Amino acid sequence: MPHRWGMTVDLDRCTGCEACVVACQAENNISTVGPVEASRGRAKHWMRVERYWEGEFPDVQLKFRPVLCQQCDVAPCEPVCPTYASSHTDEGLNAQIYNRCIGTRYCANACSYNVRFFNFYNPVWEKPLHLQLNPDVSIREQGVMEKCTFCIQRINAGKIDAAANDRELRDGDISPACVQSCTANALVFGDLNDPESAVSRLSRSPRGSKLLEDLGTQPKVTYLERGSWQESAGTRNG
Amino acid sequence: MADRLASDLLRPVFQTTGKFYALVAVLGGIVLCGAAAWGYQLYYGFGVTGYNWPVYWALHETNFVFWIGISHAGTLISAILRLVNATWRRPVTRCAEIITAFALMIGAMFPIIHLGRPWLAFFLIPYPSERGIWPNYRSPLVWDFFAINTYLLSSLLFLALPMIPDFALIRDRAAGLRKKVYSLLSMGWQGTPKQWHRLESAMHIMALAILPIAVSVHTIVSFDFSMAVVPMWHSTIFGPYFVAGAIFSGIAALIVVMALLRKALHLEAYLLPLHFENLGKLLLLMSLLWGYFVFNERLTVWYGNSPHEMNVFWSTQTGDFAPFFWTMVLCNFVIPFPLLAIKKLRSISTAVIASCCVVAGMWLERFLIIVPSLARKSTSYSWGTYTPEWTEIIIMVASFAAMALLYVLVSKLVPIISIWELKVGEHPKSKVPAVVREEETTAAGELL
Numbered sequence A: 001m002p003h004r005w006g007m008t009v010d011l012d013r014c015t016g017c018e019a020c021v022v023a024c025q026a027e028n029n030i031s032t033v034g035p036v037e038a039s040r041g042r043a044k045h046w047m048r049v050e051r052y053w054e055g056e057f058p059d060v061q062l063k064f065r066p067v068l069c070q071q072c073d074v075a076p077c078e079p080v081c082p083t084y085a086s087s088h089t090d091e092g093l094n095a096q097i098y099n100r101c102i103g104t105r106y107c108a109n110a111c112s113y114n115v116r117f118f119n120f121y122n123p124v125w126e127k128p129l130h131l132q133l134n135p136d137v138s139i140r141e142q143g144v145m146e147k148c149t150f151c152i153q154r155i156n157a158g159k160i161d162a163a164a165n166d167r168e169l170r171d172g173d174i175s176p177a178c179v180q181s182c183t184a185n186a187l188v189f190g191d192l193n194d195p196e197s198a199v200s201r202l203s204r205s206p207r208g209s210k211l212l213e214d215l216g217t218q219p220k221v222t223y224l225e226r227g228s229w230q231e232s233a234g235t236r237n238g
Numbered sequence B: 001m002a003d004r005l006a007s008d009l010l011r012p013v014f015q016t017t018g019k020f021y022a023l024v025a026v027l028g029g030i031v032l033c034g035a036a037a038w039g040y041q042l043y044y045g046f047g048v049t050g051y052n053w054p055v056y057w058a059l060h061e062t063n064f065v066f067w068i069g070i071s072h073a074g075t076l077i078s079a080i081l082r083l084v085n086a087t088w089r090r091p092v093t094r095c096a097e098i099i100t101a102f103a104l105m106i107g108a109m110f111p112i113i114h115l116g117r118p119w120l121a122f123f124l125i126p127y128p129s130e131r132g133i134w135p136n137y138r139s140p141l142v143w144d145f146f147a148i149n150t151y152l153l154s155s156l157l158f159l160a161l162p163m164i165p166d167f168a169l170i171r172d173r174a175a176g177l178r179k180k181v182y183s184l185l186s187m188g189w190q191g192t193p194k195q196w197h198r199l200e201s202a203m204h205i206m207a208l209a210i211l212p213i214a215v216s217v218h219t220i221v222s223f224d225f226s227m228a229v230v231p232m233w234h235s236t237i238f239g240p241y242f243v244a245g246a247i248f249s250g251i252a253a254l255i256v257v258m259a260l261l262r263k264a265l266h267l268e269a270y271l272l273p274l275h276f277e278n279l280g281k282l283l284l285l286m287s288l289l290w291g292y293f294v295f296n297e298r299l300t301v302w303y304g305n306s307p308h309e310m311n312v313f314w315s316t317q318t319g320d321f322a323p324f325f326w327t328m329v330l331c332n333f334v335i336p337f338p339l340l341a342i343k344k345l346r347s348i349s350t351a352v353i354a355s356c357c358v359v360a361g362m363w364l365e366r367f368l369i370i371v372p373s374l375a376r377k378s379t380s381y382s383w384g385t386y387t388p389e390w391t392e393i394i395i396m397v398a399s400f401a402a403m404a405l406l407y408v409l410v411s412k413l414v415p416i417i418s419i420w421e422l423k424v425g426e427h428p429k430s431k432v433p434a435v436v437r438e439e440e441t442t443a444a445g446e447l448l
Helices: A019-027 A034-039 A106-110 A152-164 A177-181 A198-203 A228-233 B002-014 B018-044 B059-070 B074-083 B093-113 B118-124 B140-173 B176-185 B193-226 B238-264 B273-304 B307-317 B322-334 B336-341 B348-375 B390-413 B419-426 B432-447
Strands: A005-010 A048-054 A061-067 A086-088 A094-096 A116-118 A145-147 A187-191 A221-224
Touching (some): A005 A198, B002 B419, B018 B390, B059 B093, B059 B390, B140 B419, B193 B348, B238 B273, B273 B307, B273 B336, B307 B348, B322 B348, B336 B348
Antiparallel strands (some): A086 A094
8 A cells, every 4th residue: 555644733742843844944055035035925944833812911822823734635736737746646746846837826726735946046055054955855946936845855755764774664754844843742744544554643633724724625733722612622632 | 891891900910010019018018027926936935925834825816817807808798799789799799808917827827837846736627647647626716727718718619609701801901821720710711601601500509608617717726715604704795796796897897998998999880879878877876786795795704793703894894995896886876876876977987997996996905805814814823915916917917907808819810800790780771691701792893
C-alpha cells in the first residue's frame, strides 16, 4: 500500500514560538524578501503561525494556529492549474512542479488556506544566508508558485535510506523540518495508511478537527484542540 | 446616389490628413508606453506591480474580463440584428464587428501579460510534447484558451466576410500597390448573383454560429471565478450575469465609438439619431437586466448569511470597496436609466454620456468581482488589500489607446460603414443580389 502522509497539529501544545517557521525557511531555501516587500504582502511562509485574539480586553485570550499546506485529498488548487504544475502525487501530496509552472497564480486563488506563494522576484539571500542553502531543494525562479511539500526531500531520503538498509520504513523515520524543530512536540508527522502510526492515532482523537472542513477539501492535516464544551465538562480527552 | 455613398464613405480610405498622422503618433506613443511598462514588468519581475498575497489577481485580470466583455458589442449585437433583420442595423454592424475583433485581441493579451512566466504560455497549447504532457483540460484557464481562440477566429471571419464586396469596390477605384492588395483581399469578387448568394448564406451561417460561441465565451470567462471555492466567486449566477454584463458594456462601447466616428469622419448623414435611440433602448434594457442580476446576486448572499461570504459582502457594501461599489451602481443604473428612459432626454449626447458611465461602471464591476473576494478569503488571518502600481495602470491605459489606434488604422483600410449593405437598404423592395450588382456596375461605370 502506498504511503499517505499526514500531520497533526496540537493547538493545546503549541506555544507560538515559530521555530517551525524558521526551520521551514532554512530547510526549503525559501528566500526572504526584506521588510519593505514583506509589508507589501510578498513574504513567503510555507509554514506560518496565525495568531487570533479572542474576547474583549482585559479578558483576552491569544490562540496560535500553525498553518501549512493541508495536503488536501480533494485539493482546490489542483484542477485549476492549466499545465498540471499543481498535481497530486501517488502518496497524496499536493505537489508543485516548478518547471511546469507558468505563474497564472490560479492555484493560490483557489486555495482556501492561502498557503501558496508567488515569487514576485528572483530569490536573493542576504549574506551570509546564501552559504546555508540546502542542496537537496531546488531554487524557485521569478514567476513561479511555491508551497509546503511536507519536506518531500526528507521523505525521499528516508525511503532511500530504508531501502539501502533493506528494511521497512518505520514510523518516525521521517520528520519534516517543522516537526523536527517543534520544541513542544505539537507537530506529529507520519503515514496515515499505517493505522498504528502516531499520526493515525492522533488523527482519530476526539479533539481533532480539520481546517475549513465544511468546504469538503478533505485535508490531511488534523488540528487537535480541547473544545470549550470539553473544558466545562471537565473531561481531558486525547 | 451610389456615387455619393461611395465617395462619402471611401473618402477616409483614399484621403489622409495631417490629423490622422498626429492621432496615430499620439496613440502609438501611449501604446509604446504600455509595451515599455510590460517590458519593465518582465525585466524586473512581477513585483513591480501592486499584486500581493492574497490578492494574486487584480488589474490585469479586470482588464481581461472587461475587454472580453466589450468584445460582445460587436459580434453578438450585429448577429442578433442581422438575424432579426433589423433594417436600421446597416450602418452599425461593421462598427460593432470591428470592436469585437480588436477588443478580443486586446483582451486576449492580458492572460499572457498576467503570467509569471509569459514565455511559457505555449504550455497551454496541446502540442505533441516529447514528454507526452498535455494541458490540463479540467482547468477553466484551458477552457478560456480554446473559447477565446474560437471566438477570435469566428469573429474575424464574421468581420471579413461582409467586407469582401467593399474590398472589391476599393480595388476598382485604386491603382498601383493598393489595387494589388485589394485584389487579393477581395478574392476575385465580381458581384455575380452566385457570389451574392454565397455571401448571404455564409453570413447567415456565421451569424447563427457566432451567437452560441459568444455566449459560451463569456460564460467560460465567468467560470474562471465561479469554479473556485472562493467566497462570492462560487456562484451559479455568474454565467448569465457575465454574458449580460458583456452585452451591456458592449453596447455602451459601440455607442461611444459610433459617436466618435460620426464626428471624426463626418458621418452625420449615415449614423442618425435613430441609431443612437435604438441602441440606447437596447442599453436601457441591458441596464435593467444588469440591475436585476446584481440584485439577485447580492440578495441571495445576504439572505444566505454564510459568514465567509458576508465578509466579502460587507466589504463591498459598507467597507473598503464600498465607494467603488456605489459608484458602479451610479454609473450602471442610476445615471443611465433616466437618461435613456425619459423620452425628452433622449439624444445622441445623452446616449453618449450614459454609455461612458456604463463603460466605467462595467470596468468597476469586473474589478469588484475579482479583488474583494480575494482580499477577504475564508480565514481572516490572510485578509489583505490591493493598490495598483503604475505598471499595471500604464498597461491598462495603453490597452484603451491600442483600441483607439487599431480603430483609427482600420478606418484607413476599409470603409467603416458597410457600403454594399447601405445600398441594399436604399432599395428595400428589390431582391438583394440583382440590385446591388446593378449598383455596383453603374458605380464602376461612372468612375471609368
